[in-house]
Amino acid sequence: MQNLISILFFKGTCAAILSHPFSRNADRETSAGAQRRVHLRMTGTIPAKSQLGKLGLRAAKEHSSDLYVYAGRIDERGYEALRNEVLFARRSEKAILILITTGGSGSAAFKMARLFQTFYDSFDIFVPAHCKSAGTILALGANRLWMSPFAELGPIDAQGLQRDELGVLDSSLSTRTSLETIMETSFRFFNDSVVSLATLSQGSISFKLAAEICGAMATNIMSPLVARIDPAVLGREKRDVEQGIKYGNQLASISGNADEDTVVSLAQDYPYHGFVIDFAHAKTLFRQVHRAEGTLLALGNELGDAIRHASEGDIEIKTLHKTKLSNAKEATSHGTQDISDGFPEMADYCGPPGETYADWLDETRQANDDQSPAEDLKAA
Secondary structure, three states: OHHHHHHHHHHHHHHHHOOOOOOOOHHHOOOOOOOOOOOEEEEEEOOOOOHHHHHHHHHHHHHOOEEEEEEOOEOHHHHHHHHHHHHHHOOOOEEEEEEEEOOEOHHHHHHHHHHHHHHOOEEEEEEOOEEOOHHHHHHOOOOEEEEOOOOEEOOOOOEEEOOOOOOOEEEHHHHHHHHHHHHHHHHHHHHHHHHHHHHHOOOOOOHHHHHHHHHHHHHHHHHHHHHOOOHHHHHHHHHHHHHHHHHHHHHHHHHOOOOHHHHHHHHHOOOOOOOOEOHHHHHHHOOOEEEOOHHHHHHHHOOHHHHHHHHHOOEEEEEOOOOOOOOOOOOOOOOOOOOOOOOOOHHHHOOOOOOOOHHHHHHHHHHHOOOOHHHHHHHO
16 A cells, blocks of 8 residues: 555656656757857848848848848857847838747747847838747747747757757757656556456455555556656756746736746646647647738748748848848858947846837837838839
8 A cells, every 4th residue: 555655656756747848948948959059141231133132132021120030040149140130120010030940049039030130110020931939938028929821839848958969959848758758658558467467367466465466566667667757857847847937927028028927838738849830739829820912922932042041041131121220240141240348238228217228229120211112112
């Protein structure tokens, strides 16, 4: 009977632990490809005569919004580059970020969303292809989501290198699924074995004795598996996933596009990292989700190279609502731009009145604002 109590206690303890999914901190997400220096493609503004440039200007006019493209892994370097682009290119009160990413740093995703929430009155995200993990955290900060027919979001799920493996990624949701499987299998084995032993013995073995025998068997089976679980890892993963949920709730409370239950569901209710959340499913999670059509859809179809570069691990950032940035530092798509350290952190320009960069931004916008999107489109 003592063994039976031990088994039931272990089941209850596991259930309590599993109320929080096990997710490695997105800041520690890594892979063999991501460990190398990421090639940052800062193409800046697009030539107005190109098809991408024409579509970008037209979409900017139709939506009365600044248009940016971020394609690639979400990390601090990408955040700094995007921040510089927004500081120099901001000219409207609304923005649309075209986002293509496999995930990355949760902290960087949070800061990107806060960047747009701070400098724009309205902030939308258009997903033409994949937007996973940290990308979903960023999407929670948008007032509206636009999705192409081929778009997919994913759970808020970090990945990390497998223990004792070289370059092999493992999803934090895999750990949770493994623990659930062990727990369910062991309890089912114990329950079925006790009933079978007591029944087949035709009363010669009491229920108490059957429980002791089967409890000992279940303990012997479970012990080697439980011994492989590191309590420190479980605690760290619990803290990490709570951090992701906290980021998501803070962003969603400002955007108003999702509730707390949605954020928790994105972290807890999906079986693995690559789970596809398509347009139909996204409509059940977010309040404002729209199918991209017309110019916006055509623009997404024109971003084939950006999608390919994102899959290869590069970061590509484009500005589509202007054809010229006289003061901005730019590089070609074949070069790499060094990110200046002279720009403030979010805390510096999100401070109280008198400590913001509003005046500086107005001067920068006037200096760079050579033409309106409508004039650029007409010239093209």
